[in-house]
Amino acid sequence: MRLTTKGRYAVTAMLDLALHGSDGPVSLADISVRQEISLSYLEQLFSRLRRHQLVASVRGPGGGYRLSRGAEEIFISEVVDAVNESLDTTRCGNKGDCQKGEKCLTHHLWSDLSQQIHHFLSGISLADLVAKREIQAVAARQDKQQELESETINTERLSEQAPA
Incomplete structure (x- = not known):
């Protein structure tokens, strides 16, 4: 089993939303900058997350996304499932046809691992992750970096507009 970028990015973006959503809707552009995930990829992921009712969109100025339920009610397995990420560790995709159309010797081992x-x-909520000190420290660092980048961009714009 290999969790692809689809699953990893969906969980990362949902965690970012949980961390920053208390102040109102969060724009995908902000998530994109903080997490270094392309905006177009986030749009695809959030389309699926919205269809699975994990997020809700807020239109208009100051719009963006918010969690559709409390962070304590959204579990990581739901996020992974919503973006069609497979957690299957079997070679056959859990079809049972790994060896000449039959189950291989270790099929049950890998199938059990997938279930585990x-x-x-399924036992880890977004709120569980938000509560972790290490995650809060990373989020604080990312927020500070985003703030510094915004200040740099604004300073450059002012310099360009100043008369020579």
């Missing part, structure tokens, strides 16, 4: 991974992720 899903069960593990």
